[in-house]
Amino acid sequence: MPELPEVEVVCQGLAPHLIGRTLLAITHSGKKLRCPFPRAAVKKYGINATVTAVKRRAKYLLISLDNGALIVIHLGMSGKLCLMRPEEPLRPHDHVRVRLDSGQELRLNDARRFGLFDLLPPAEAANPKWLRELGPEPFDQAFTADYLHEKSRGRKTPIKNLLMDNRVVVGIGNIYASESLFDARVSPLKPAGEVSLAALKRVVAGSRKILNQAIAAGGTTISDFVNSAGESGYFQLQLMVYDRAGQPCRACQGPIRKVVLGGRSTFYCPRCQR
Numbered sequence: 001m002p003e004l005p006e007v008e009v010v011c012q013g014l015a016p017h018l019i020g021r022t023l024l025a026i027t028h029s030g031k032k033l034r035c036p037f038p039r040a041a042v043k044k045y046g047i048n049a050t051v052t053a054v055k056r057r058a059k060y061l062l063i064s065l066d067n068g069a070l071i072v073i074h075l076g077m078s079g080k081l082c083l084m085r086p087e088e089p090l091r092p093h094d095h096v097r098v099r100l101d102s103g104q105e106l107r108l109n110d111a112r113r114f115g116l117f118d119l120l121p122p123a124e125a126a127n128p129k130w131l132r133e134l135g136p137e138p139f140d141q142a143f144t145a146d147y148l149h150e151k152s153r154g155r156k157t158p159i160k161n162l163l164m165d166n167r168v169v170v171g172i173g174n175i176y177a178s179e180s181l182f183d184a185r186v187s188p189l190k191p192a193g194e195v196s197l198a199a200l201k202r203v204v205a206g207s208r209k210i211l212n213q214a215i216a217a218g219g220t221t222i223s224d225f226v227n228s229a230g231e232s233g234y235f236q237l238q239l240m241v242y243d244r245a246g247q248p249c250r251a252c253q254g255p256i257r258k259v260v261l262g263g264r265s266t267f268y269c270p271r272c273q274r
């Protein structure tokens, strides 16, 4: 599943190819994604509009148009965006094609179809329905230990689940939550309400550090992404705990343990993380 770092890299990779370009055509396979294809809005606001900005919010990609409309894309479980020449044959699961005046075509390919392609009219673009109720970005100044402290008091939910709750903070997915908590030396199982302010400081710093490392690792794949089939997947981070059950902890050599929390595999070192 594409996570925040992947979407950030896609955003950074796409921006120079999209900004200033005019959209000549937007076509759809007819297969339903997360919402129905916004046919009327595409016709009215999409065609012949020019892209003014490409941004990311949580795992949503936001493409602003010069008429005030907004294209919202989410990659869901298996979505990939790639730029290719329009004459390249359609591949299975190429569901949305956006033809640009540069001679390139942006394609949303999504085998499992949990992805989203929406085009919001100017009146809805200022407060996109998909983004309501989202917490702050991990890199936002609003995401602090004090903020997490306030959100977590009295909560018995494990700290890992709190970190993965989009209403608390966006974009910390399963792998990055496990890795961030290892960096912070905090057990993922610990009830959120019992994590001290000092430990929450390490959690905030650890989350940013791990996400930044992943974005930096992904930065080297930008050229692949724009030129080829848009292979995504997790960036080549050296994982400290994730998917390492039974293997020695890279810090203390003790065995990494796996538990299931909220239905998600969770990995930690019981010696290093309290």
Ligand SMILES: [Zn+2]
Pocket (backbone or CB within 6 Å): 249, 250, 251, 252, 253, 254, 269, 270, 271, 272, 273
């Ligand atoms: Zn350890």
